[in-house]
Amino acid sequence: MTPSARIQAAIDLLDAIIVSARDGGPAADTLIARYFKARRYAGSRDRRAVRDHVYDAIRRAGDRPDSGRAAMVGLARERPELAACFDGSAHGPAPIDPDEPAAPAGGVPAWLAPLIAAPVEQDGLLGRAPVDLRVNRLKATLGDAALLLPDAAAITGLPDALRLPEGSPVEQSEAWKKGLVEVQDAGSQMIALACDAKPGMTVVDLCAGAGGKTLALAAAMAGKGALIAADAIRSRLARLGPRAERAGATFIETLLLDQGHEAGALASLGGQVDVVLVDAPCSGTGTWRRNPEARWRLTPARLDRLVAEQARILDFAAPLLAPGGTLVYATCALTEREGRDQVDGFLTRHAGWAALPLNLPLGRAHGAGVLLTPGHDGTDGFFFAALRRTP
Template identity: 80%
Template sequence: MTPSARIQAAIDLLDAIIASARDGGPAADTLIARYFKERRYAGSRDRRAVRDHVYDAIRRAAERPETGREAMIGVAQERPEIAALFDGSVHAPLPIEPGETGAEAGAVPGWLQPLLAAPVEQDALLGRAPVDLRVNRLKATPADVALLLADAAPIAGLPDALRLPEGSPIEQNEAWKAGRVEVQDAGSQWIAAACGAQPGMTVVDLCAGAGGKTLALAAAMAGQGRLLAADTIRSRLARLEPRAERAGATFIETLLLDQAHEARGLAPVQGQADVVLVDAPCSGTGTWRRNPEARWRLTQARLDRLVAEQARILDFAAPLLAPDGVLVYATCALTDREGRDQVDAFLSRHAGWTAEPIDLSVGRRHGEGLLLTPGHDGSDGFYFARLKRGA
């Protein structure tokens, strides 16, 4: 592909991504993979260059553009070398017309800015994320893994964490294939640490998804005790079994719940759990480094639905705790409605519950919990709190 043809390919992909964001379709990375699966003539350098163009345009535009051309012209207006590739040659975009403008630049959609937690450094939300790893103590030690990953650096405050440069192909490394490491952002690892899971406990990961935090809890429990991973989406939960097998965490139980009837499915463990983790569905505003087009999908109505769902989940999670048990509430979101305010509302609804301090050398105290942000902590953005049931 010529450099100009790469720009046109990026525009075509951006058109598909914009339409998918508007209609609730597949994410950008899925659409890019499909695009190149159908165009085998594109070499690895072509694919990398087109992908970079696409994500440069996505990161630049806070609001969803109307077209891919508008998104790409926004980049061209700031980079003359890109503007020169709008040359009208074969497979290239037409020249930029006088007065033709690109998408407006910005980090956060205007309607969302006043809803973000006050300490959030907005410009850092769209930086490129590194590859963070968690060493799986069921199979290895950090010293063992460091021998296989020469580029890995430790992460302060997380003894089992290592960090690789952005884009590192970890799944080709023997450490990953053998289950000695899992890809897991540092923020997620801190949330697992805040749970305080120990061998012999009964622990429930209530919104387990594909089980990233479940596996971290399994390692903390040294494979001893009862660990239940629950979710309402079968396809997500199905991804945990092969991951658990690779990690040597075969003691994990899985439970598929019927949405809107979760309490019925969880009745056998009511009042028994030492720890319940609620990593709730959320806006994902803390993960924009990895999914920048998520800004184009989020609406006020969707945020309202998520806030209501988070409160509902917390309310059916609370009865699962044994006396003195701990509920850890977490979201990869940076709006106060999903974090600080959600925790305050839970405590006002549930007598006998208190918030506990979280003893971690990271984040900033925000309300009753901790706020992690890319700018301050170098991780994805998270809010989490430890809520204790009275005796």
């Protein structure tokens, strides 16, 4: 592919990504993979160059552009070497008209900017993310894993964390194949630390998904006690089984919930659980380094639905806790509505609960909880709080 043809390919892909973001279709990575599967003539350098153009354009535009061309023209006006590729050649894009509209630059969609937590460094939300690993204490020590991963560096303050450069092929490593490590962002590991799960406890991961935090809790519990991974989406929960087997965390129980009827399925656990983790469905604003086009998918109406769902989950989670038990609420979101305001609302609705102080190596105190941001902590963005049911 010529440089101009690569630009046109990026424009075509951006058109598809913009439509998919608007209509709730497949993610950018999926669309890019499909595009090149149908174009075998594109070599590895072509694929890498086109992908870089696409993601550079996505990261630059805060609001969803009108078209892929508008997104690329905006980028090209900042990069003369790209502008030169708009040459009207056989497989390239038409020249740029000086009066042609272009997607404006921005980190956060205009409607969302006032809702983001004040200490968030917005420039840091869209940088490229490293690959963070959690060493699985059921099978290895930090030193054991580090020997198999010579490019990994320890993360200060996190006892089981290693960091690799962005794009490292972890799943090809012996450490991963043997279950010695799991891919888990350092911020996500912090949330598991905040749970303070111990051997012999009864612990429920209420929105477990594919089980990343469940496996961290299993290691903290040393495989002893009762650990229940619950979720309302069967396909996500099904992914936990193979991961748990590879990690040696075979004591985990899974519980498929019927959305809207969760309280009945959980009734037998009422008042008996030591720790409940609610890693709630959220806007994902803290994960934009990994999924930058997610900015184009979020709408005010969707945010309203997510906030309502978070409150609903907290309300049916609360009765599960034994007196003195801990409810950890977490989101990979950076809006005040999903973080500080959500916890304040819970404490207003429920008597007999108090926020616990958290002495952790990363993050900043934010209301009743802790805020992690890429710019301040080098992690994905998270808000989390630990709430104690008073004896």
